[in-house]
Amino acid sequence: MPEGPSIFILxxxxxxxLISKKIKKAFGNxxxxxxxxxxxxxxxxxxxxxxxxxxxxxxxxxxxxxxxxSYSVDKNTRPASSLRLAIEVPxxxxxxxxxxxxxxxxxxxxxxDWQSDVLSNEWNxxxxxxxxxxxxxxxxxDALLDQQIFSGVGNxxxxxxxxxxxxxxxxxxxxxxxxxxxxxxKEARNYSFDFLKWKKEYSLxxxxxxxxxxxxxxxxxPIIKKYCGRTKRRTFFCIGCQIKYPR
DNA sequence: TGCCATGTTAAACT
DNA sequence: GAGTTTAACATGGC
Numbered sequence: 001m002p003e004g005p006s007i008f009i010l011x012x013x014x015x016x017x018l019i020s021k022k023i024k025k026a027f028g029n030x031x032x033x034x035x036x037x038x039x040x041x042x043x044x045x046x047x048x049x050x051x052x053x054x055x056x057x058x059x060x061x062x063x064x065x066x067x068x069x070s071y072s073v074d075k076n077t078r079p080a081s082s083l084r085l086a087i088e089v090p091x092x093x094x095x096x097x098x099x100x101x102x103x104x105x106x107x108x109x110x111x112x113d114w115q116s117d118v119l120s121n122e123w124n125x126x127x128x129x130x131x132x133x134x135x136x137x138x139x140x141x142d143a144l145l146d147q148q149i150f151s152g153v154g155n156x157x158x159x160x161x162x163x164x165x166x167x168x169x170x171x172x173x174x175x176x177x178x179x180x181x182x183x184x185x186k187e188a189r190n191y192s193f194d195f196l197k198w199k200k201e202y203s204l205x206x207x208x209x210x211x212x213x214x215x216x217x218x219x220x221x222p223i224i225k226k227y228c229g230r231t232k233r234r235t236f237f238c239i240g241c242q243i244k245y246p247r
Numbered sequence: 248t249g250c251c252a253t254g255t256t257a258a259a260c261t
Numbered sequence: 262g263a264g265t266t267t268a269a270c271a272t273g274g275c
Contacts, residue, residue: 003253050254067254068272082271098271100255147255154253211253230265234252 002065004152005196007047008119010071014094017073018042018054021089028085030101037061037103042089047119048112049151054087059103061085069099117151118189119196125185132181136174140184142229143173150188155233156211157195161187162237163210168244169228169235175245210236 019042026037040056047053054061063085065071072095076083082097115124116131131149132138144150144158153161162169165183167176176184198204210216213223216238228235 006253064255065253066270067252068270069254070272078272100270145254156253233254 002050002067002069003154003157003192003195004047004049004117004119005192005199007050007052007065007152008196009199010052011045011047013073014052014054015045017092017094018087018089019045021092023056023087023089025088025093026085028083028096028101029081030084032085032101032103037087047152048109048114048117049147050154053109055106055109058106060106060109061087062100062102062104062109063096064100065096066098066100070097071095071099072097113148113151116147116149118192119152123189125182125189128185128188129181132173132185136172138173139169139229140167140171140173140176141169141233141235142231144184144188145231145233152192153188156208157188157191158233159211159236160195160209161191162242164191166241166243168239168242169237171243171245172247175247177245180243210238212236216240 022039022041023037026034036059042054042056044055045053046055050064052063074093076095078097083095084099085096085101087094114120114122115127117123128149132143135143141158141162144153144161145155161184165180165187167180167184195204198207210223213236216223219238219240221238221240223236223238226235227233
């Protein structure tokens with residue numbers, strides 16, 4: 001479920017149901033003070049990478065679906081033990097399951113670096129480049145998962161981006177030629193929008209070229225599966241066409 | 248049935 | 262104190 005584009009879709013789903021509505025009830029087993037939410041008007045809904053942010057005057061509700069989180073509108077579809085937060089407003093109730101829920105101050109949330117969100121209008125590729133240059137010894141597979149640089153990019157996007165631009169996941173940032181590094185940054189955003197489009201069409205998996213694949217469509221060699229980098233996340237790549245530069 | 252995975256955090260180590 | 266490793270969380274698909 002939860003890479004950045006999936007949360008973007010969730011934001012679009014919830015915005016018309018919740019914005020400008022007053023919270024009538026809030027309950028669940030999240031470790032938060034539910035009483036703080038009662039009577040508060042939801043003023044805006046935003047996402048920052050994989051975080052869904054429901055704004056009231058204060059606090060802001062931060063929901064992160066982690067690996068297994070889910071949600072439901074108007075129907076409580078899961079056992080109470082997995083219900084972290086339910087928010088009831090006039091006419092609608094939204095349920096969030098097996099997720100991380102925290103209440104943050106509006107100031108804390110507004111101080112996020114909104115220019116690092118790959119789906120945002122404020123996305124700033126030059127800033128991403130500067131952050132990358134500051135970590136020369138980091139592998140590109142780890143850098144792509146760094147939410148402070150590419151907020152919203154997850155493991156699928158990582159694998160697909162590297163395959164598309166023909167770059168080996170274990171390249172160190174300092175070893176990647178300038179033009180290729182530009183491709184990393186550009187494709188992180190570009191693929192995220194493709195992910196968003198295909199997710200909306202329920203056709204995401206169909207478009208995977210490397211993730212979970214066994215054979216390279218370009219050179220017919222086997223796709224390698226390896227737990228790469230500091231993050232040791234599942235990485236699929238072709239050693240035939242994804243370039244490894246000398247360290 | 249058991250294993251694995253679109254993620255993050257914090258504790259426990261070296 | 263730093264950097265690294267492990268555990269915890271917990272659901273659904275194969």
